[in-house]
Amino acid sequence: MSNETPTPSRKPRASRDVVVATICGFVVALMVGASYAAVPFYNWFCRATGFGGTTQVAESAPTHITNRSVTVRFDSNIQGGLPWKFVPEQNEINIKIGEVATVYYSVTNQSGDTTTGQASYNVTPLTVGSYFTKINCFCFTEQTLAPREKRDMAVVFYVDPSMLEDSEQNGTNTITLSYTFYPVKNPAPKPVAASEPDKGKKNL
Known part of the structure; x- marks a missing residue:
């Protein structure tokens, strides 16, 4: 009688390896997908809640202006080696809550x-x-400047009267609006206007 121990089959182990590899691949794909989905979700969350100081967007002015005033200060920054000069045309203004204000930033390439x-x-x-609301802003689109070009860009905004209903804002007398310009390496192509038909040609 032979005393040799039978060699266990490798098929079960191979099957386990395939299952483990499949699960790992699925987890990696899920994590990658989640990382891409997190960016638009985070942006939506910030806009919806004002998280991190993200301002709101409106198409029209509020219905009333209150008697309480706040000072709004303006800050400007350039990052990433963008060769621009970027400054607010005034450092601060005093407005009533609910009042629509227009201020300008100047940028020079x-x-x-x-x-x-x-x-x-x-x-x-x-x-x-969540209370600082913009009606119009240069930050909504990419800005392309020709060599040495200077441009004045408007920001139209108001502080929503609903801020007065938030007891946490009772001591808020100063708000700072801050912008930071980053370079865009691959700007979105501008649509090319369709050429007018040749007036000398007859419609067939």
């Missing part, structure tokens, strides 16, 4: 090349983001 940038923004205190 100091280089000899056409460059494109886009601004990110927030307000401080961060909890005011």
Whole structure:
């Protein structure tokens, strides 16, 4: 009688390896997908809640202006080597809550090349983001400047009267609106206007 121990089959182990590899691949794919989905979800969440000082967007002015005033200060920054000079035309204004205000930022391309940038923004205190509302802003689109071009860009905004209903904002007398311009390496192509039909040709 042979004393040799029978060699166990490798098929069960191989099957387990395939299952483990499949599960790992699925988890990695899920994590990658979640990382991409997190960006638009985070942006939506910030806009909806004012989280992190993200301001709100409106198409029209509020229905009434209150008697309480706040000071709004303006800040400007450039990041990533963008060769621009970017400054607010005034450092601060005093407005009533509910009042629509228009302020201007000036930007100059100091280089000899056409460059494109886009601004990110927030307000401080961060909890005011859900009440600080923009009607129009240069930050909504990419800005392309020709060499040495200077441009004045408007921001139209108001502080929503509903802020007065938030007891946490009772001591808020100053709000800082801050912009930071970042370079855009691959700007979105501008649509080309359709050429007019040749007037000398007859319609067939």
